[in-house]
Amino acid sequence: MNQTCDVPVLIVGAGPVGATLANLLGVYGVGALLIDRSPAILEYPRAVGLDDEAMRTFQAAGVADAMLKDMIQNVPMRMYGAKKQCFAEILPATREFGWYRRNLFSQPLGEQALRAGLARFPHVAVELGVELTAVEQDAAGVTATLRDAAGAERTVRAAYLLAADGGRSTVREKLLKLPFGGQTHSHKWVVIECDQDPLDAPYTALHCEPARPYVCLKLPYGLRRWEFMLFDGEDEQQVLDPAKVAELLAPHVPDPARLNVIRARVYTHHSRIAGSFVVGRICLAGDAAHLTPPWIGQGLNAGLRDACNLAWKAAWIVQGRLKPEALQSYHAERHAHARAMIDLADKFGAVLSLRNRWLAALRDAFFTSIRGVPVVRDYVLQMKFKPMPRYRDGVVQDSGLAARDQRVGRMFIQPLVEPGGGAPVRLDDALGPGFALLMGAPGQPLPAELAGRLELLSCRLAVAALPRSGPAPGVLPDVPPGMLLLEDTENALHRWLAAAHADWVLLRPDRYVAAAGRRADMIAALERFVAAFVPQAGAARAAEARVPSALEAA
Known part of the structure; x- marks a missing residue:
């Protein structure tokens, strides 16, 4: 007999994107049920790279430290040409978002850490070995039919369904029947992992050799991975035979017979994107929404951007803090940026996997030549080619700054700050998981009605002061009542505001700039923002306290 239960948010798929969504909803205080048809974490060789945006998302979810325990940070990437010479080494120096841009991990270990993080939240449940078989939605919610491993079915009523159920998404393919446009690449790749790493090469290497392009990289705990392109006529089953694996590895290790190969699997690269990421009350995230070739390491990172963008919107809507139409x-x-990352990966892969020797020689000559041109060299070696999201349409407001400086709709920096004269912490940890209104010193009191409306957004009010700008040692600058003082120890907030010709900035929970402007325009601009995005009915529903900062929670 079917049983019906209610949950604010149902998440389908407990991989890294789904588990991150669940952790974020846990932090935001929203009830969720996370299901996955697999009873255990898959041990296939999968994603290995996490960028600074992903780490900032884990920070917001309260799992960054747990992820770091099994991660190698700040890993360089080298590119080798047809003659085996290194023509580029990418090691970005920037940490503008608070983290290194290139970090390596083992996905199964990362998934363990993400799932362990969910134990913190009594309002988040996890059910493994449970699959979604049917879904219907109406104006008030979603009705999902779930089936467990024993075949028993039940229905779950949820306000919203977030589908992170992978590239063969049941939600996208079978239930919503959405188009998944793009291409499947002709060449497959075999991925091989061994333990007891036989090489002294603590970096990621892209070997752009026309004879057989391949990737070689070091992973945590003595693991080494190779990824080899397969050619037409090579059978994907035969290539996994131990003798063939040894043949592929023979040119690259002293004695392939001594390797302990623990994983080998053939993968197909896809460049695809769903026609829509939102259908009513159902949203797609991660591989369910888009598939990206691995050349620039953005497949999982793009999915984590989805989670960071989607989780707070679903949470704020469920809590009555944000107008429901903001879900769209x-x-x-996310759609346009996901498409841009797919296009970049396609271009990058086409250049690095050339099999024509003459074209490969021209490519190598180009990369060698740019070493003497600092602007072009830094564009490549500092990964400035990676397009950063800039949101023009969405939960953002053109307050007069965007047209001039294009900072509205972009991710905000994350320097170290000293909150209330305390020890240095990352900015996000000081501000907490909600919105934040950050003003340059000396700050400005808000009208009571506007302050109340911002309270509905769970908005922290903070003032950034220049370091050591108090009147005497140990004496802090004055700020308006109810506002948090942040000493800008790195002078980064001051420089950002000065460059933007701004006195204040409104930050979303995902730390994108929602609005910014001059002091004289602040009250009117903030009133326009809350009028556009905060429901009037929220005043009755959001008697809940503001989401506390990490410092307060501690």
């Missing part, structure tokens, strides 16, 4: 902004903000 998830598609508006």
Whole structure:
């Protein structure tokens, strides 16, 4: 007999994207049920790279430290040409978002850490070995039919369904029947992992050799991975035979017979994107929404951007803090950027996997030549080619700054700050998981009605002061009552505001700039923002306390 239960958010798929969504909803205080048809974490060789944006998302979810325990940070990437010479080494120096840009991990270990993090939240449940078989939605919610491993079915009523159920998404393919446009690449790749790493090469290497392009990289705990392109006529089953694996590895290790190969699997590269990321009350995230070739390491990172963008919107809507129509902004903000990352990966892969020797020689000559041109060299070696999201349509407001400086709709910096004269912490930890209104010193009191409306957004009010700008040692500058003083120890907030010609900035929970402007325009601009995005009915529903900062929670 079917049983019906209610949950604010149902998440389908407990991989890294789904588990991150669940952790974020846990932090935001929203009830969720996370299901996955697999009873255990898959041990296939999968994603290995996490960028600074991903780490900032884990920070917001309260799992960054747990992820770091099994991670190698700040890993360089080298590119080798047809003659085996290194023509580029990418090691970005910037940490503008608070983290290194290139970090390596083992996905199964990362998934363990993400799932362990969910134990913190009594309002988040996890059910493994449970699959979604049917879904219907109406104006008030979603009705999902779930089936467990024993075949028993039940229905779950949820306000929203977030589908992170992978590249063969049941939600996208079978239930919503959405188009998944793009291409499947002709060449497959075999991925091989061994333990007891036989090489002294603590970096990721892209070997652009026309004879057989391949990737070689070091992973945590003595693991080494190779990824080899397969050619037409090579059978994907035969290539996994131990003798063939040894043949592939023979040119690259002293004695392939001594390797302990623990994983080998053939993968197909896809460049695909769903027609829409939002259908009513159902949203797609991660591989369910888009598939990216691995050349620039952005497949999982793009999915984590989805989670960071989607989780707070679903949470704020469920809590009555954000107008329900704002959910559509998830598609508006994420679809175009996901498409741009796919296009970049396609171009990068086409250049690095050339099999024509003459074209490969021209490529190598180009990369060698740019070493003497600092602007071009830094564009490549500092990964400035990676397009950063800039949201023009969505939960953002053109307050007069965007047209001039284009900072509205972009991710905000994350320097170290000293909150209330305390020890240095990352900015996000000081501000907490909600919105934040950050003003340059000396700050400005807000009218009571506007302050109340911002309270509905769970908005922290903070003032950034220049370091050591108090009147005497140990004496802090004065700030308006109810506002948090942040000493800008790195002078980074001051420089950002000065460059933007701004006195204040409104930050979303995902730390994108929602609005910014001059002091004289602040009250009117903030009133326009809350009028556009905060429901009037929220005043009755949001008697809940503001989401506390990490410092307060501690």
